[in-house]
Amino acid sequence: MRDISEGFKKYPGVIGAVDGTHIFVKVEKSQQDSYIDRYRRTSINLMAICDSNTLFTYVFLGYPGSAHDSRVFENSIMCKNIERHGPNFYFLDTQKYHLIGDSAFALRTWLITPYRGDNVTRKQKFHNYCLSSDRVKIEHCFGAYKGRWRRVQYINTYNICKAVEIATAACVLHNFCILHKDTWSNDFFGIDLDRNINQAELEDRGNIEAKRKRNRIADTLFLCRYNIE
Numbered sequence: 001m002r003d004i005s006e007g008f009k010k011y012p013g014v015i016g017a018v019d020g021t022h023i024f025v026k027v028e029k030s031q032q033d034s035y036i037d038r039y040r041r042t043s044i045n046l047m048a049i050c051d052s053n054t055l056f057t058y059v060f061l062g063y064p065g066s067a068h069d070s071r072v073f074e075n076s077i078m079c080k081n082i083e084r085h086g087p088n089f090y091f092l093d094t095q096k097y098h099l100i101g102d103s104a105f106a107l108r109t110w111l112i113t114p115y116r117g118d119n120v121t122r123k124q125k126f127h128n129y130c131l132s133s134d135r136v137k138i139e140h141c142f143g144a145y146k147g148r149w150r151r152v153q154y155i156n157t158y159n160i161c162k163a164v165e166i167a168t169a170a171c172v173l174h175n176f177c178i179l180h181k182d183t184w185s186n187d188f189f190g191i192d193l194d195r196n197i198n199q200a201e202l203e204d205r206g207n208i209e210a211k212r213k214r215n216r217i218a219d220t221l222f223l224c225r226y227n228i229e
Helices: 002-006 029-035 069-074 077-085 122-148 160-179 208-226
Strands: 014-025 043-050 056-064 098-100
Touching: 002 014, 014 056, 014 069, 014 122, 014 160, 043 069, 043 122, 043 160, 056 069, 056 077, 056 160, 098 122, 122 160, 122 208
Parallel strands: 014 098
Antiparallel strands: 014 043, 043 056
C-alpha cells in the first residue's frame, strides 16, 4: 500500500481515487425509466477506483444510469464486504490509508471527501485543492478508457449483460495497454467528459472519527505548506 500511496503526490495515504461514469447503451422501452440518466440518455454506471498510473484497481459495472453515484457505490461488492467484514478487509490501516472521492460520496475513515459549504476556511480550501489534484487521476483514467475504446462511448445492444461484459473487457484491455507501455495518442484522452458535476452533494454528517481524520490531514497539509513549527 505504501508504494501505491507514494504515487499520489499531493494528498497523503491515498491508495485509490474513486468516481463513476456513464456508458451509453440501448434499452428496451419497458425498462427505459430506470436507465435514463441526467443527460436524458439510457446508460449503465461504471463505478471504478484507479491508482496514480490510471490503472483500474476495482470496477463495478451495470447499475442503471438513473442511480446516483453514492447509491451505486453503497451497493458495490466492495462496500458490501466492508459492511460485512470491516474496512480492514481492504485497508490494512484506516488511520493511514484511504480512498479519495468527490462530494457525491459520503465521508468515511477509508474514503476522504472535500470540505463543502460556503464557509470553508483557507486551510480547508487548501485541503480540497490537494485532494482534487490527486482525485483527477480517475477522470484521466475514464478519459483514456473512453478515448482508446470508442465502443464504450455507446454500446449498441439491448442486451445489458453483454454491454457489461464489453465494458468490463475494455477495462482489462485499458490496464493491459498501460502495463505494456502502449502510449498510443488520441485527441480524446484527458479529462473524462462525463464528470458527475451535477450530482447532489452529500452532507457531512455522522462519522465523527472520519471528520477527525480529515481534520488531521488538513492540519498536516497546511503546516507543511507554510512550514509552521
